[in-house]
Amino acid sequence: MESRRAEWSRPLPRRIPNRVFALVYSAAILGLFYRHATTHGGFFISLWMVAADITLAFMWLNSQAFRINPVASHSHPFPENLIPPALDVFICTADASKEPPFTVAATALSALAYDYPPEKLSVYVSDDGASELTLFALLEAAQFGKVWLPFCKENRLMLRCPQAFFGSANVTFDSQTLKIKKLYDDMKRRVEDIIEKGYIGDEYKTKVFRRWGKNFTSLDHPAVVEVLLQSGEDIDVAGCSMPNLVYVSRQKRRRSDHHFKAGALNALLRVSAAMTNAPIILTLDCDMISNDPSTPHKIMCYFLDKSVSPNLGYVQFPVQLHGINKSDTYSSEMKRVYYINPEGMNGLVGPDYFGTGTFFNRRAFYGSPSSMIGPRDPRLGPYHLVKNDINDQAILELAHDVSTCDYEKDTNWGSKIGFRYGSLVEDYYTGYRLHCEGWKSVFCNPTRPAFLAEMPISLNDVVTQLKRWNVGLLEVAFSKHSPLTFGRRYIGSFMAHCYSYYAFGPFWSIPIMFYAFIPQITMLINISIFPKASDPWFFLNMFLFLGAYGQDLIEFISVGGNVRKWWNDQRMWLVRGLSSDLFGILEYISNQLGIGGRSFNVTNKVNDEEMRKRYDEGKFEFGISSPMFVPLSMAAIINLVAFLGGFLQFLKGRGLEEMLGQMIVTCIGVANSLPLYEAMVLRSDGGRIPTKIINISLVLASLLFLVISAIVNL
Ligand SMILES: O=c1ccn([C@@H]2O[C@H](COP(=O)(O)OP(=O)(O)O[C@H]3O[C@H](CO)[C@@H](O)[C@H](O)[C@H]3O)[C@@H](O)[C@H]2O)c(=O)[nH]1
Ligand SMILES: [Mn+2]
Numbered sequence: 001m002e003s004r005r006a007e008w009s010r011p012l013p014r015r016i017p018n019r020v021f022a023l024v025y026s027a028a029i030l031g032l033f034y035r036h037a038t039t040h041g042g043f044f045i046s047l048w049m050v051a052a053d054i055t056l057a058f059m060w061l062n063s064q065a066f067r068i069n070p071v072a073s074h075s076h077p078f079p080e081n082l083i084p085p086a087l088d089v090f091i092c093t094a095d096a097s098k099e100p101p102f103t104v105a106a107t108a109l110s111a112l113a114y115d116y117p118p119e120k121l122s123v124y125v126s127d128d129g130a131s132e133l134t135l136f137a138l139l140e141a142a143q144f145g146k147v148w149l150p151f152c153k154e155n156r157l158m159l160r161c162p163q164a165f166f167g168s169a170n171v172t173f174d175s176q177t178l179k180i181k182k183l184y185d186d187m188k189r190r191v192e193d194i195i196e197k198g199y200i201g202d203e204y205k206t207k208v209f210r211r212w213g214k215n216f217t218s219l220d221h222p223a224v225v226e227v228l229l230q231s232g233e234d235i236d237v238a239g240c241s242m243p244n245l246v247y248v249s250r251q252k253r254r255r256s257d258h259h260f261k262a263g264a265l266n267a268l269l270r271v272s273a274a275m276t277n278a279p280i281i282l283t284l285d286c287d288m289i290s291n292d293p294s295t296p297h298k299i300m301c302y303f304l305d306k307s308v309s310p311n312l313g314y315v316q317f318p319v320q321l322h323g324i325n326k327s328d329t330y331s332s333e334m335k336r337v338y339y340i341n342p343e344g345m346n347g348l349v350g351p352d353y354f355g356t357g358t359f360f361n362r363r364a365f366y367g368s369p370s371s372m373i374g375p376r377d378p379r380l381g382p383y384h385l386v387k388n389d390i391n392d393q394a395i396l397e398l399a400h401d402v403s404t405c406d407y408e409k410d411t412n413w414g415s416k417i418g419f420r421y422g423s424l425v426e427d428y429y430t431g432y433r434l435h436c437e438g439w440k441s442v443f444c445n446p447t448r449p450a451f452l453a454e455m456p457i458s459l460n461d462v463v464t465q466l467k468r469w470n471v472g473l474l475e476v477a478f479s480k481h482s483p484l485t486f487g488r489r490y491i492g493s494f495m496a497h498c499y500s501y502y503a504f505g506p507f508w509s510i511p512i513m514f515y516a517f518i519p520q521i522t523m524l525i526n527i528s529i530f531p532k533a534s535d536p537w538f539f540l541n542m543f544l545f546l547g548a549y550g551q552d553l554i555e556f557i558s559v560g561g562n563v564r565k566w567w568n569d570q571r572m573w574l575v576r577g578l579s580s581d582l583f584g585i586l587e588y589i590s591n592q593l594g595i596g597g598r599s600f601n602v603t604n605k606v607n608d609e610e611m612r613k614r615y616d617e618g619k620f621e622f623g624i625s626s627p628m629f630v631p632l633s634m635a636a637i638i639n640l641v642a643f644l645g646g647f648l649q650f651l652k653g654r655g656l657e658e659m660l661g662q663m664i665v666t667c668i669g670v671a672n673s674l675p676l677y678e679a680m681v682l683r684s685d686g687g688r689i690p691t692k693i694i695n696i697s698l699v700l701a702s703l704l705f706l707v708i709s710a711i712v713n714l
Contacts, residue, residue, distance in 0.1 A: 062501035066344025086278035313439030350441030353431025424472030470584025512577025520642035530661030633697035639669030
């Protein structure tokens with residue numbers, strides 16, 4: 001077994017120096033706390049400083065779990081003699097105004113075009129927005145697929161999402177490609193016309209669309225299950241069968257709790273169980289396209305060869321992006337979340353679940369490996385064999401029935417079976433609970449990305465998304481299933497610390513806020529809070545700082561990053577601390593107090609051209625007056641003022657010695673704030689920081705200065 005495993009997974013050499021460094025670094029942390037215990041400044045400042053350093057130390061401790069045994073792995077070629085099992089692909093969409101129907105349809109086409117036996121492949125699209133426009137786009141895609149699929153297969157295309165294919169620079173347009181391109185453009189125009197109109201005109205009003213009547217809204221409507229392509233019945237232009245394509249919009253009632261994406265996925269689990277019940281499931285977001293048609297084949301060995309990975313719950317691919325700019329301004333690649341940490345967990349029990357680009361063992365949704373929890377209706381069980389066509393009347397009735405609001409009432413759905421409810425990061429939470437039950441996972445990072453995804457390109461969209469994640473993470477951190485208590489019991493300390501690194505991640509804002517404001521303000525009023533430059537303790541602080549930053553840089557480079565991207569990455573860590581982390585905590589608290597309800601704010605996937613241009617130039621996109629920009633602007637202002645003030649004192653002949661530590665922190669603050677100064681004063685485009693935000697920040701920065709000055713000696 002060990003040797004089979006060695007074929008596709010490789011322990012990373014960095015684990016040895018990691019362990020040595022962890023020992024040295026932990027001694028330094030002990031030293032730091034010894035100093036905290038023996039020296040005191042003003043009470044409030046010392047309290048905050050100790051809280052900041054405890055948080056840093058706690059997060060450092062968590063992060064060691066990722067470093068103890070990192071393992072890289074790639075897929076294994078599919079053994080010729082094995083018979084591929086059926087595959088159900090789940091694609092979720094939720095809001096046609098933020099998720100263009102045409103993109104959803106293109107994603108579906110990229111999955112339909114997998115090199116996989118069509119009678120074994122089914123694509124289910126869940127539409128929580130219940131949009132007739134999305135359904136229309138999918139119907140068009142189904143027709144276009146009949147020429148697109150044979151074209152892809154004949155030409156052995158790797159990129160089978162037509163939108164990405166025709167948008168890429170290296171397409172050679174021979175006569176056949178031009179013919180397809182024309183069909184594609186025609187289809188695209190029809191879809192775009194409809195979207196511009198906003199409704200389906202009479203010329204297209206076939207039976208399917210009659211349901212969208214006056215009483216049909218996205219928040220209140222009956223279940224819609226529509227078979228758009230049926231394998232065996234629908235034939236492509238080359239005479240081959242098409243895979244199945246099914247549109248599902250689960251029932252919505254205003255008063256029911258729908259559990260956001262987890263609810264949608266559970267509805268798909270049941271609908272697909274009723275219709276095809278494939279043992280393997282792939283979950284995709286609507287903007288995550290396939291970039292390699294052989295992916296399903298390549299991962300099947302993980303599931304079929306039980307000696308390689310017993311109790312395998314899922315195989316996770318990294319989220320790789322297309323359309324990000326050269327220096328990755330917002331650190332959208334999230335190398336730590338999508339590469340470095342998953343490699344770390346891969347050597348333990350397996351990576352966390354990212355919500356997209358994941359192949360599941362269907363059985364994993366029905367209890368632990370050793371004791372299955374069947375659903376109430378045996379027809380939905382993971383081993384049930386579907387004997388009828390997906391268009392069979394009884395099957396369709398069952399599919400409708402299981403996608404109604406009341407179906408889950410008093411059942412195990414969301415608690416013991418299916419995707420788990422209770423957190424806005426249903427992906428993280430579900431993967432975590434599966435690990436706790438004894439399921440394992442594998443991280444698969446092939447040289448050619450298996451999928452390509454998109455990320456928001458405006459700062460507000462970025463921090464709004466991160467804020468939602470933070471609320472979801474805190475929901476897990478403080479639940480009875482917290483990684484530190486429950487998790488530690490079921491998945492071992494190392495895995496528990498990995499999960500706790502994320503769950504408590506929003507608390508980065510405690511040290512980040514401290515280091516963004518306090519050394520600066522105290523420097524302005526001549527109070528020194530760090531050891532003098534000549535004091536040996538100063539070197540301890542420098543070691544802690546440079547050690548953490550240096551190790552981070554090395555890891556970042558080791559997964560294909562460069563220094564510029566790393567600089568942006570550390571900046572985004574600070575930006576998050578002052579925006580999405582802080583506001584995530586506030587939102588979590590207000591949710592707990594019952595002020596304001598939980599909501600899943602779908603990430604915007606439509607951007608105007610001007611914005612795209614600014615993004616490609618590497619400019620930060622502020623533009624709107626988001627309260628999350630206020631602490632950021634405050635930090636930029638305070639750091640600049642402190643920097644100038646400190647510099648003046650230095651010119652006046654005051655020695656640097658006492659203030660060196662504070663000056664270093666301030667310089668880093670200023671260097672990180674450069675794009676903010678630009679966006680405040682130099683820029684006049686639509687992405688600048690609105691004057692209102694600047695004014696509010698000026699007032700609040702002054703207030704903060706006064707308050708800190710008043711309490712600094714208390
Ligand atoms: O009520 C909902 C809300 C969202 N979605 C879908 O969920 C997916 C992810 O939503 P998005 O707005 O793109 O959120 P992101 O934060 O970008 O998504 C990441 O984080 C989510 C957890 O917060 C995971 O579910 C995703 O897989 C992961 O890519 C999209 O396809 C949505 O259409 C639903 O189906 N129903
Ligand atoms: Mn997304």
